[in-house]
Amino acid sequence: MSEATRAATPRSVREVDRFDLETDVAVIGFGSAGACAATEAAAAGAQTLVLERGWRGGGTSAVSTGQIYMGGGTPLQKACGFEDDPDEMHKYLVASCGPGADEAKIRLYSDRSVEHYHWLTGHGVPFDMGFVDYEVSTMPEPGKSLSYTGSERAWPYREIAVPAPRGHTVQNASGEVMMQLLMKAAQDAGAAILTGTQSETLVVDDDGRVVGVVARVGDKEQIVRARRGVVITTGGFVHNQDMMRWYAPDLLRCGRTIAAEDGDDGAGIRMGIGAGGAAIRMDAACIVLGFAYGNRKNIRGILVNTRGQRYVNEDVYQSNHGEIALKKQDGQVYLIVDDSIYEPTPTGMDEEMFTYPVAAVAETGKELEHELGMPENSLSHTLAVYNENAARGEDPLFHKERCWLQALDNPPLAAIDLRVGHAPYSFFTLGGLRTRPTGEVLDTDGSVVGGLWAAGRSASGIPAQGYNSGLSLADCTFSGRMAGVSAAGAGD
């Protein structure tokens, strides 16, 4: 692990007596953001060198399911019969990526999302022209790449923006294949890739401008001069316990990280801070509590806290439920289902990851609240009101979509244990360096740190706070491209 690396202290160029390598643009990291940055920088005519500490690259993107959030009328959306519009996409993302959504980044991406689709497919990234039935699954299926991967149809979002499915999952849900193609694209564009190369810190000149990178290959220090600048794309910081403890301590309760085993240790964020960059929204995270991944019918159940109160419409997206449960309900929640809903094991999913413990089973709401140690007349009242309304196709409390409404009147009832520590809460960090939409790193005064760009999860991006599946890969690939173009255009 590179936690021992003193990334936060840049090296002064005065202390550099020789550069071992020279390039126009140095890209640190070869995940999806790095590959896209390198491709664009090289395509724009800049000599481009990627420094990757692993033996080949890929990062967390290579172990992902390859979901990319795109919209505004992509060929896949059209092929599946969905209309979409950049303005509706923009409205939805501003509403769901806050508080304090980065509207400039969202605007740029909404406007260029169709172009981004063509860019990706132009590099061979494959999508299948089919739509996954919303009521059955949101997970990719053979031959079907399009799905809802956010809360577009859920209240209140459906009243804010016209819903459209925007999850574009690469063929076979293979983040690995996607990364092979994106890494190949970088090489085809002419970027040079140095693997097994651990970047340790940045080199700055007397004006504070970033002019290079101190790297290590085995025991040997390699100092890279970057005439136009450096692009940081080393991912987030879930694997850095010290950063987690100081920036986002409540996430330590989650237990399960979403990250490549040897990645996301915050090295790039620390290098950027050391060179003067501001790190923002460091408490933000995508926290997945995927209670309906393995059994979509679970959305017909009700989520309650330990007082037996419902607290959210169950049809908001799975990647929001973790955040809502952890941050607003202290991670103390249950899913109540009846016998018509309950499935002991998940369908088509990782059993270990998506089998949730059952906290209690009972014939009536009264018995169930007693079993769960809830106050009398709490859960039983919630159930009675919910059932009465659901039978009429209504949910006056949270406006769950009608297709999910059914009275829970088929005993026995079960309480699925979604309390943190009992059920898996999987997360990755969303906070990082403050950047312009074009990737320039900004300091705490809002000034550009000369010679420095950041992209992907090393930056605070489109999913600044709040999340929809596919947004991280969308942001990584697109912000990588923006940073690569911008860095290539910088004078030396």
Next chain:
Amino acid sequence: MSEATRAATPRSVREVDRFDLETDVAVIGFGSAGACAATEAAAAGAQTLVLERGWRGGGTSAVSTGQIYMGGGTPLQKACGFEDDPDEMHKYLVASCGPGADEAKIRLYSDRSVEHYHWLTGHGVPFDMGFVDYEVSTMPEPGKSLSYTGSERAWPYREIAVPAPRGHTVQNASGEVMMQLLMKAAQDAGAAILTGTQSETLVVDDDGRVVGVVARVGDKEQIVRARRGVVITTGGFVHNQDMMRWYAPDLLRCGRTIAAEDGDDGAGIRMGIGAGGAAIRMDAACIVLGFAYGNRKNIRGILVNTRGQRYVNEDVYQSNHGEIALKKQDGQVYLIVDDSIYEPTPTGMDEEMFTYPVAAVAETGKELEHELGMPENSLSHTLAVYNENAARGEDPLFHKERCWLQALDNPPLAAIDLRVGHAPYSFFTLGGLRTRPTGEVLDTDGSVVGGLWAAGRSASGIPAQGYNSGLSLADCTFSGRMAGVSAAGAGD
């Protein structure tokens, strides 16, 4: 305003051709943290220079009510007949200042709190040996300095640590008098005070060590050499809109800041970041929703969200209610009271600040929920259950203390509007530079930034997240002292 100041970029000592002033320790800011730092540094034998941009100093502490959280068995606690213990204080603070409370800081302060009391009174800070009746008020009264200013008696805290009142309010609740005494202490100890002096950025040497301050007096730049180091004590960042937007956007909804008009613009935090310091917990804040300040009986009402659900015991402290309401209930809450509780205007408090609008009045719970646009059988059920239990002296949902339990059966009922935007949510920021308990600023790697200390609200301190009244002044005065002692002892 100094928002235009480019605080985040330190100046290299190579660009400094002369120092206008030299000292051992430079203290930036002359609020309570700065005054205490300067006093201790000077008392330890260090030549000490305070740089204050106002015409005399005082900062936000001078406009406060002078509540200082102290315990462990202070003379005031003993005089009022209360026993306390550093271990119980430590347990309570760890539980209430999280998630991720800084246990080392809390331990040090709990152990030294009695000594701190003597230090303050030794410098003339006056306390009156009386206890404010918990059921009538928590605000200072003539002749009574001791009060509960936290949730010590509220569930679940009373089960975690033995409660004791720890709010020590200076005589006449005069933060102004307290600051006059603390500023005098610094001068008496031999610190030199430069007022009207705007610190702009830090000076660093080639090793990144902080060796001075660039300041401005009128049009003239004054560069100060600090042989042992610089202590940053410029407060928080509530008045810096750019920082608020990027670090803590949801707080922008609060509307009312708690800060000196010309202070807390984040200048010191930005200087510290520029010199390599990590800024942590930047989303954290004390958010006061003081619904019971002007009428303590209001605690006998019930707080409900817009679904008519209770969500907290109403007897947790006022400075916690704002955070809970804003962050966990989206700022959409009401206080429901009956005619035996309701008072149209606050008693002994700022009317403008503590008069809350009434959203609805009705004879029954059913009517009230209808008036408020809540779903049928929501608030009315909550009221029925609450009343039935309260009549028995019980609160199975949230264990509100028995002295606050009474059935709300004296119509008419009123819903006091505590929604954000309708009621004042007053706040100040708690995030800042990461420091050791002794004040050394740490970078993102956890290494000390040489020559740099921070204290008070420029640092993330004891109230890292979560708040009790009096903790900020406690932390400012104590962390100021620690930083002053440590900086004075640093070699030059």
